[in-house]
Amino acid sequence: MGHRFGARYVAYGMATMALGVIAYLIMAKKIGNWPFQQGTAVLALLVCLLALSLGRCSPTPTTGSNPAASPITLTAIPDGEIWFRNSQIQLRFDSEMYCRVFLYNKGSLHSINDIPPDATKARPPHFIALNGEEIKDFQVDYKNVGASEIRTQFGAGRKLHLTGYAKTSEGVVIEKKLAIELYQDFPDAALVSAVYRNTDQAASIVVTRAPSSFFRMDAARSNPGAPSFDFWIFQGESSGQPATKIDPHYSRMVRCEEAGFLPLVDLWTSRMGMAVGDLSPGNRGLVSNVVVTPDQKVELEFQVPGSVQLGPNTSLSTFKAVWLVHTGDDHIARQRYEQLRRRLSGKVA
DSSP: OHHHHHHHHHHHHHHHHHHHHHHHHHHHHHTTOOGGGGOSHHHHHHHHHHHHHHHHHSOOOOSSOOTTSOSOEEEEOTTSOEEEEOSSEEEEEOTTOOEEEEEEETTEEEOOBOOOSOTTTOOOSSOEEETTEEEOOOEEOGGGOEEEEEEETTEEEEEEEEEEEEEOTTSOEEEEEEEEEEETTEEEEEEEEEEEEEOOSSOOEEEOBOOEEEEEEOGGGTSTTSOTTOOEEEESOOTTOOOEEOOTTOEEEEETTSTTOOSEEEEEOSSOEEEEEEOSSSOTTOEEEEEEOTTSOEEEEEEOOSOEEEOTTOEEEOOOEEEEEESSOHHHHHHHHHHHHHHHHTOOO
């Protein structure tokens, strides 16, 4: 609206100046003081003044300064990092679909999830296993990286589409498609799902494990000098239960379908927290697992136990997860998660 008003004022100003110049020339003609009879200096001065005035009144082109524009942005470097940003949550993917989640707060980026250089420890949030063989390094197809505008029950937003490919030891090529949704109404949340497709035209594969939202957490990233396991944790307990402090021996698996348990896990420090939850219509036997590893990092994942056979050109879809970043304790994450669940069910507060 401001741009329309500004353009209208510019038009009025231009018309007023043009009329003023015409009126001056008419009066000068009547009183015999026609400027062309005194050489071109006066005319040139009038033309210059008019041009300068029009230049000052003309609208200046802007690049992305529209205040009504979405705060959600995508930046993709060919064969490099892919950033998908909202005003609070920011996601950075690499060329093999590994992801680091950041909280943007008070001008700084903070992250508590760890991607170690050791390939035996590093895993992306979404991967599969075939009889013990982990298929996790999916090479991004950069030609098909893009984001589309969306509007759902969660409001207006953008969806990032990432596609990658990996090959099993038997030579079967697996396609992985990630869909990541960011919304203007939920600047602290990302909704994420994955689809795996067996691209082979003859061979079948058996998926024995398909973790979703796997993260390796390190408290020392937000509190330098603290033990890597030094988190508070909420792992689906009913409201009113006190928060738990993680110790070096923490290991717990929770079946999310159990009565009174939310399909939500939140880990936080004094600086930031990160929560992972399920937004699928039914939990379908979903399990959350949190464990402190021998190197004192905390590994978190959701998965549905069991095996799935993928025939030629068939697909496997994961549940839709939500990743939340926040400051404060688990009450913030739980409140935000409940807001998302209400939107999902159509019960908007």
